[in-house]
Amino acid sequence: MRIFFTGVGGQGTLLATRFVGEAALEEGLAVLMSEIHGMAQRGGVVESSVVIGNGLSPTIADGEADIVVAFEPLEAARALPKCNPKSIVITGITPILPFTVTIGQSAYPDRDSLFGMIRPLVSKLLEVDADGIAKSSDAQRSSNVVMIGVLAGTGLLPISRGSWERALKKLLPENLIDQNLRAFESGFKAGFETA
Amino acid sequence: MHELLVAPTDKPLFLLGNEAIVRGAAEAGVRFVAAYPGTPSSEIIDRFSQLGPEAGIYVEYSVNEKVSMEVACAAAVSGVRSLCAMKHVGLNVAADAFMTLAYVGVKAGMVIVVADDPLLHSSQNEQDSRSYAKMAGIPMLEPATPEEAYRMTLEAFTISEKFGTPCMLRTTTRVNHCRGPVSVGPIARHEKKPGTFVKDPFNLVVIPAVGRKLRLAQIERVKKLQAESEKSAINFTSGKGLLGIITSGVSWLHAQEAVRGLEIESSVRILKLAFTNPCPKALVREFLATVEKVLVVEETEPFLEEAVRIVAQEAKLPVEIAGKGDGLIPRAFELDAVKVKSAISNFFDVPFERPDGIPAPELPQRPPNLCPGCPHRATYYSVKKVFGNEAIYPTDIGCYTLGVLPPLKAADFLICMGSGVSTAGGFSTVLDRPVVAFIGDSTFFHAGIPGLINAVAHGHKILLVILDNGTTAMTGHQPHPGVELTPAGKVEPRVSLEKLVRGCGVQRVAVVNPLQVKKTQEVLTDFKEKMDESGVSVLISKSPCPLYETRMLKKKKKVVFQVGEEPCKPCGRDCLTVLGCPAFSVEASGEGGERVRIDEALCSGCSVCSQICDSIKPKKLP
Numbered sequence A: 001m002r003i004f005f006t007g008v009g010g011q012g013t014l015l016a017t018r019f020v021g022e023a024a025l026e027e028g029l030a031v032l033m034s035e036i037h038g039m040a041q042r043g044g045v046v047e048s049s050v051v052i053g054n055g056l057s058p059t060i061a062d063g064e065a066d067i068v069v070a071f072e073p074l075e076a077a078r079a080l081p082k083c084n085p086k087s088i089v090i091t092g093i094t095p096i097l098p099f100t101v102t103i104g105q106s107a108y109p110d111r112d113s114l115f116g117m118i119r120p121l122v123s124k125l126l127e128v129d130a131d132g133i134a135k136s137s138d139a140q141r142s143s144n145v146v147m148i149g150v151l152a153g154t155g156l157l158p159i160s161r162g163s164w165e166r167a168l169k170k171l172l173p174e175n176l177i178d179q180n181l182r183a184f185e186s187g188f189k190a191g192f193e194t195a
Numbered sequence B: 001m002h003e004l005l006v007a008p009t010d011k012p013l014f015l016l017g018n019e020a021i022v023r024g025a026a027e028a029g030v031r032f033v034a035a036y037p038g039t040p041s042s043e044i045i046d047r048f049s050q051l052g053p054e055a056g057i058y059v060e061y062s063v064n065e066k067v068s069m070e071v072a073c074a075a076a077v078s079g080v081r082s083l084c085a086m087k088h089v090g091l092n093v094a095a096d097a098f099m100t101l102a103y104v105g106v107k108a109g110m111v112i113v114v115a116d117d118p119l120l121h122s123s124q125n126e127q128d129s130r131s132y133a134k135m136a137g138i139p140m141l142e143p144a145t146p147e148e149a150y151r152m153t154l155e156a157f158t159i160s161e162k163f164g165t166p167c168m169l170r171t172t173t174r175v176n177h178c179r180g181p182v183s184v185g186p187i188a189r190h191e192k193k194p195g196t197f198v199k200d201p202f203n204l205v206v207i208p209a210v211g212r213k214l215r216l217a218q219i220e221r222v223k224k225l226q227a228e229s230e231k232s233a234i235n236f237t238s239g240k241g242l243l244g245i246i247t248s249g250v251s252w253l254h255a256q257e258a259v260r261g262l263e264i265e266s267s268v269r270i271l272k273l274a275f276t277n278p279c280p281k282a283l284v285r286e287f288l289a290t291v292e293k294v295l296v297v298e299e300t301e302p303f304l305e306e307a308v309r310i311v312a313q314e315a316k317l318p319v320e321i322a323g324k325g326d327g328l329i330p331r332a333f334e335l336d337a338v339k340v341k342s343a344i345s346n347f348f349d350v351p352f353e354r355p356d357g358i359p360a361p362e363l364p365q366r367p368p369n370l371c372p373g374c375p376h377r378a379t380y381y382s383v384k385k386v387f388g389n390e391a392i393y394p395t396d397i398g399c400y401t402l403g404v405l406p407p408l409k410a411a412d413f414l415i416c417m418g419s420g421v422s423t424a425g426g427f428s429t430v431l432d433r434p435v436v437a438f439i440g441d442s443t444f445f446h447a448g449i450p451g452l453i454n455a456v457a458h459g460h461k462i463l464l465v466i467l468d469n470g471t472t473a474m475t476g477h478q479p480h481p482g483v484e485l486t487p488a489g490k491v492e493p494r495v496s497l498e499k500l501v502r503g504c505g506v507q508r509v510a511v512v513n514p515l516q517v518k519k520t521q522e523v524l525t526d527f528k529e530k531m532d533e534s535g536v537s538v539l540i541s542k543s544p545c546p547l548y549e550t551r552m553l554k555k556k557k558k559v560v561f562q563v564g565e566e567p568c569k570p571c572g573r574d575c576l577t578v579l580g581c582p583a584f585s586v587e588a589s590g591e592g593g594e595r596v597r598i599d600e601a602l603c604s605g606c607s608v609c610s611q612i613c614d615s616i617k618p619k620k621l622p
């Protein structure tokens, strides 16, 4: 199982990826996670991956992602080369305008046409209002955890509820656990309903 | 207790390759660690710096990689286990120390971690540092996963101590920044005792006569190391069949996945090498004798491939060898399982259907950018206002390198750390144009000082702008000798940048706060007029990195800036087209009109834009 994550610096992509990795480990699965640090953090694209299974390479070649989790719509489209017709794409719906757009060098594509372009190319596209769900669960800053909740809720990964929760508790400081559990829970429900 | 010092349980830890190295070294009883940060190696020194006091390990952020290697080797020569870590290009800086330390050797284990960066994720080149180990004749281990990084760090200390030579642990980004399960062992209570130094100048002071003797000893040592690599358990074969693959590091994982994916496990034998210098020739020879064809799978240079070809030639083996030479395995950039599958399919003649690729759509780019409120942006803005596009802007390595992007476009030349100031001297000599060089404070300490002294000594007509944000921001805000902000509050810097610059003989020195735009431009204009005279001018543009300042002083944002209600004036839009703070965006207003908006959440309150445009006003936050 190969899961590719993509987002924009500041969206909590790496923490979310690590959450998936820790949960897989809690479940006793063979797991490797790969992340790219450095320049990417200054508002650029942040990409990471989790591969679950023995003897796999930690990176995901073009066309080899089983699941893509995109925290931003434009980045979902940019990740298309990682997909194949069987891939499942879970994407956030709130655009973050790249700087090239804000200074008027290029235009941000219409979101519906972005999704319209992705949908026929993959087996399933899940659009998740992660910010909205986070807000209504009183966990504004946990949109990234909502997204992972959705991933967990779809049941695509062989990871039990208990492992997810243990991983989250392990990762976060005491004072952030409750709100993130709420965010995870709401995401999980949303993911479960689509499955 | 630091999470990397926990006692082992039956559950593995989920560690970054870099963290696995830290844990391995802690278990091995390392007592002295030094490094200059550099992606992808930085977390090694960062984690050590967090746990050092608790674990009884001396940890320093050295001024550069050469210094880090030198301080660490002194510890190891005094019988104290030491480690230094650097990115690949850091080894270039340390190479002088490295090459002769390989002659002199060490008394206690010394591990030199060198992190290569294939695909240049955050580097200026993708050099393959393995050649350095060969050139220096020191042992080298190449882990493939965090688990291996942990085990091989322990192994590297043992080898180093056994043979009295530093041992290189060579990683790549995909090992350093890969996270995986690591089953750790206990951290023994190592007694903290002072080092011991036995005076022995005729083995430790490398005058030519000593160097000659040590050179012969080094050659003998390489032979012994070779015997060690032959029997090392970290080199191993798996599978059986007449098709062979020789590989190392993360390429091993790509190769394994490829073999499995192509369903040829029953006909392929893999020789997985990790002790790759000196090359275990007998082991390779035995392997070559059992297969008909061999594909060498490795990233960047054909380091193993050449060694394998030599073995085949020496033993006159008829085996067919392929790799980079035939272009099957690409020489540039990272490998992945698909690239390896296609090489295997070609060379071993097995069918492979490439996954149906989806072509990359045309999308707006999302380049990284200086943060909102970054003082570098303000400096660049003012410098460009005063010096325009006529001036040549050699630059250096740090966050501020991002000034290369539009709209700032304040970078014309860069090769390595410290090159900004030295190349400025060269440019100013042969060009009849103003030359303004940029360098960050940390980079200045690292490699800028000799270049500045050189410019002063030769009367080069340059302006050097030191972008002093009080930290090593780019790699994660590590300290340097001029640090003033610490978790304990504001302190006197150990080394004052201004005194240092004056001490280098610079006559025209000024310190400005770039967030004061008018003042900064006045000083720059003054410098510009004086630049016709020969000699070096230095502007220290001093304002802390806001991210670092917030973290150190726990400062809360009190004010943000907003564009006034009435539609903005039709203007040249300096705010967007010259300054370009990422907090700005353009939005439609009125009929077909547009206005600039400032995102309150992004704005840091630096006030620079409000000094450029009257429509921009402060807004107090509760």
Ligand code: SF4
Pocket (backbone or CB within 6 Å): A042, B369, B370, B371, B372, B373, B374, B375, B376, B399, B400, B469, B473, B474, B545, B546, B547, B548
């Ligand atoms: S981290 Fe600091 S120095 Fe670097 S771009 Fe951001 S504000 Fe500027």
Ligand code: SF4
Pocket (backbone or CB within 6 Å): B372, B373, B374, B560, B561, B581, B582, B583, B584, B598, B602, B603, B604, B605, B606, B607, B608, B609, B610
């Ligand atoms: S004050 Fe202006 S320049 Fe500074 S961060 Fe805010 S919007 Fe950007």
